[in-house]
Amino acid sequence: xxxxxxxxxxxxxxxxxxxxxxxxxxxxxxxxxxxxxxxxxxxxxxxxxxxxxxxxxxxxxxxxxxxxxxxxxxxxxxxxxxxxxxxxxxxxxxxxxxxxxxxxxxxxxxxxxxxxxxxxxxxxxxxxxxxxxxxxxxxxxxxxxxxxxxxxxxxxxxxxxxxxxxxxxxxxxxxxxxxxxxxxxxxxxxxxxxxxxxxxxxxxxxxxxxxxxxxxxxxxxxxxxxxxxxxxxxxxxxxxxxxxxxxxxxxxxxxxxxxxxxxxxxxxxxxxxxxxxxxxxxxxxxxxxxxxxxxxxxxxxxxxxx
Amino acid sequence: xxxxxxxxxxxxxxxxxxxxxxxxxxxxxxxxxxxxxxxxxxxxxxxxxxxxxxxxxxxxxxxxxxxxxxxxxxxxxxxxxxxxxxxxxxxxxxxxxxxxxxxxxxxxxxxxxxxxxxxxxxxxxxxxxxxxxxxxxxxxxxxxxxxxxxxxxxxxxxxxxxxxxxxxxxxxxxxxxxxxxxxxxxxxxxxxxxxxxxxxxxxxxxxxxxxxxxxxxxxxxxxxxxxxxxxxxxxxxxxxxxxxxxxxxxxxxxxxxxxxxxxxxxxxxxxxxxxxxxxxxxxxxxxxxxxxxxxxxxxxxxxxxxxxxxxxxxxxxxxxxxxxxxxxxxxxxxxxxxxxxxxxxxxxxxxxxxxxxxxxxxxxxxxxxxxxxxxxxxxxxxxxxxxxxxxxxxxxxxxxxxxxxxxxxxxxxxxxxxxxxxxxxxxx
Numbered sequence: 001x002x003x004x005x006x007x008x009x010x011x012x013x014x015x016x017x018x019x020x021x022x023x024x025x026x027x028x029x030x031x032x033x034x035x036x037x038x039x040x041x042x043x044x045x046x047x048x049x050x051x052x053x054x055x056x057x058x059x060x061x062x063x064x065x066x067x068x069x070x071x072x073x074x075x076x077x078x079x080x081x082x083x084x085x086x087x088x089x090x091x092x093x094x095x096x097x098x099x100x101x102x103x104x105x106x107x108x109x110x111x112x113x114x115x116x117x118x119x120x121x122x123x124x125x126x127x128x129x130x131x132x133x134x135x136x137x138x139x140x141x142x143x144x145x146x147x148x149x150x151x152x153x154x155x156x157x158x159x160x161x162x163x164x165x166x167x168x169x170x171x172x173x174x175x176x177x178x179x180x181x182x183x184x185x186x187x188x189x190x191x192x193x194x195x196x197x198x199x200x201x202x203x204x205x206x207x208x209x210x211x212x213x214x215x216x217x218x219x220x221x222x223x224x225x226x227x228x229x230x231x232x233x234x235x236x237x238x239x240x241x242x243x244x245x246x247x248x249x250x251x252x253x254x255x256x257x258x259x260x261x262x263x264x265x266x267x268x269x270x271x272x273x274x275x276x277x278x279x280x281x282x283x284x285x286x287x288x289x290x291x292x293x294x295x296x297x298x299x300x301x302x303x304x305x306x
Numbered sequence: 307x308x309x310x311x312x313x314x315x316x317x318x319x320x321x322x323x324x325x326x327x328x329x330x331x332x333x334x335x336x337x338x339x340x341x342x343x344x345x346x347x348x349x350x351x352x353x354x355x356x357x358x359x360x361x362x363x364x365x366x367x368x369x370x371x372x373x374x375x376x377x378x379x380x381x382x383x384x385x386x387x388x389x390x391x392x393x394x395x396x397x398x399x400x401x402x403x404x405x406x407x408x409x410x411x412x413x414x415x416x417x418x419x420x421x422x423x424x425x426x427x428x429x430x431x432x433x434x435x436x437x438x439x440x441x442x443x444x445x446x447x448x449x450x451x452x453x454x455x456x457x458x459x460x461x462x463x464x465x466x467x468x469x470x471x472x473x474x475x476x477x478x479x480x481x482x483x484x485x486x487x488x489x490x491x492x493x494x495x496x497x498x499x500x501x502x503x504x505x506x507x508x509x510x511x512x513x514x515x516x517x518x519x520x521x522x523x524x525x526x527x528x529x530x531x532x533x534x535x536x537x538x539x540x541x542x543x544x545x546x547x548x549x550x551x552x553x554x555x556x557x558x559x560x561x562x563x564x565x566x567x568x569x570x571x572x573x574x575x576x577x578x579x580x581x582x583x584x585x586x587x588x589x590x591x592x593x594x595x596x597x598x599x600x601x602x603x604x605x606x607x608x609x610x611x612x613x614x615x616x617x618x619x620x621x622x623x624x625x626x627x628x629x630x631x632x633x634x635x636x637x638x639x640x641x642x643x644x645x646x647x648x649x650x651x652x653x654x655x656x657x658x659x660x661x662x663x664x665x666x667x668x669x670x671x672x673x674x675x676x677x678x679x680x681x682x683x684x685x686x687x688x689x690x691x692x693x694x695x696x697x698x699x700x701x702x703x704x705x706x707x708x709x710x711x712x713x714x715x716x717x718x719x720x721x722x723x724x725x726x727x728x729x730x731x732x733x734x
């Protein structure tokens with residue numbers, strides 16, 4: 001099951017964090033900043049605002065240009081300005097970051113989005129991006145444009161819809177920070193089965209556990225009492241992978257309905273890591289998939305690995 | 307058959323506009339070439355129905371908006387409003403509503419909203435560092451701009467493209483003509499009646515946290531005073547608009563509202579008050595294409611009998627429920643237009659619904675007035691009216707705010723229209 005060659009290159013990871021407001025996005029940004037920092041990865045921060053309908057788009061643009069003459073900037077730029085300040089607070093040791101000033105004159109439109117130009121030292125390490133349109137569609141475009149490995153987004157009240165959209169349409173791995181508390185002590189719960197995505201999930205789990213020192217449990221769930229060679233083999237390979245990296249791991253085998261078992265086991269103190277479904281999009285839409293159902297039913301942060 | 311073809315085109319266009327899989331200009335092109343491909347009319351006839359005075363007006367008014375907004379007159383406007391209203395919150399809300407309503411009657415709601423928004427947002431910013439702490443005040447100020455501009459936009463033909471589209475349909479379908487002043491005589495009382503009630507609704511719905519904006523107003527005045535005395539260039543800009551306004555009032559019957567709007571744009575360019583590049587960059591050409599195409603298919607709806615067929619179906623089905631023809635015609639035009647305006651946009655609604663309601667029977671001028679007025683009842687969503695979209699784009703008001711105040715505005719407007727139709731129009 002496990003590939004001989006690593007599926008993830010930890011030296012060149014790119015993360016994308018979606019923020020919506022200073023009121024609700026603090027935990028999401030904190031997590032994005034934390035893992036970008038420990039992985040020494042580049043971090044894109046994107047604000048996706050609502051797009052005015054085409055009938056009135058011209059009037060809205062005219063108003064925005066007029067507002068700029070009164071030093072009133074786009075609400076999305078305000079959020080990005082806050083995000084930059086927050087990143088400085090979260091990374092006090094980063095002196096290059098501390099020197100950067102948010103300047104609304106340093107924005108340019110490119111590829112259907114607005115990007116804040118950062119000084120050379122930070123070029124490519126932190127990017128602030130403003131997009132307008134439907135959230136998942138815009139995140140998909142951003143991920144494709146910049147080849148992000150992982151998108152980090154906050155939870156949503158409309159969980160069912162969000163679960164479907166992000167799992168079906170986002171081309172990268174996705175970390176959904178449902179009810180995430182930055183100071184809480186989490187344990188990683190890695191869901192292991194015989195699917196293709198398990199290998200990459202195990203690599204992500206090991207990387208995160210190594211970098212953040214979080215304890216790891218693996219959970220394999222079978223609908224019958226018999227755990228076939230595929231399941232058993234996957235669990236053993238996962239254990240071996242962790243042990244080879246000196247990471248302690250607890251193995252669990254439970255018989256039951258997979259999604260209900262994942263949800264019950266995760267409780268409220270685990271971060272769940274699971275592979276994305278390999279079902280085709282039509283089947284996922286009609287019947288759902290384990291990741292979609294798990295994301296819709298659980299309240300803990302969940303990393304869907306693609 | 308051409309009637310069915312026209313209905314198919316308009317139905318498909320509506321689905322495309324609502325679901326937005328294609329940009330608006332592409333939908334406009336679809337409406338145009340399908341008329342020729344399906345054999346509804348020849349290419350030359352479709353082209354001539356595409357460009358008319360209503361489209362000239364929409365094009366001219368969008369460019370005039372850019373020219374007027376770029377003059378920086380909003381700072382003068384801010385000082386003028388504050389001088390009249392003083393520092394009390396309720397008076398400022400009343401001032402914003404009244405000024406937005408009166409100005410939008412003449413220069414269009416999107417121009418007014420674009421000019422008033424900085425004034426409103428600056429007051430909010432100075433009232434409290436964190437707008438979330440003064441949500442009521444923020445909503446009341448921003449909605450006074452949006453709803454003020456919306457209720458005012460019905461007051462004269464130049465208040466909105468939809469009014470001119472209706473005038474164009476009257477002329478095209480041989481229903482008669484209405485002059486600028488006649489329009490005002492019929493409709494303006496409704497604008498004036500709605501202003502105080504709108505203020506009341508906004509104050510009661512959003513309950514501003516501060517009853518006095520002393521400090522915010524003082525800071526705003528200091529900000530605005532930096533602009534110095536009014537300059538010659540600004541006087542020229544104002545004078546040119548006054549000239550355009552008088553042109554609309556006294557010459558539009560002979561020359562058309564659109565042509566006069568284009569003369570205005572020409573003068574702004576000739577006097578060097580605006581650069582062509584700026585006009586070109588900031589004008590939404592796609593919308594102009596769409597309205598041209600929608601009016602073109604609207605004319606075909608009338609010519610092919612499709613509008614009459616739809617009107618008959620509505621009348622036959624509803625006449626069992628509502629026996630009075632006048633009530634039936636009035637309710638259908640108001641309800642159909644009001645509901646569609648909240649889904650589409652007000653001008654697009656009039657372009658699509660206009661030919662149908664004018665075939666419902668009764669006095670086409672009065673039915674046309676009712677339709678043009680009710681197309682401004684887009685209070686419930688952020689998409690219906692440009693002024694509503696503009697305040698929504700600030701990120702400081704939510705969709706539910708539109709519903710909270712919108713239903714009350716809807717009731718107010720329907721009652722005002724009813725009062726106008728029952729008591730004012732019969733005496734004219």
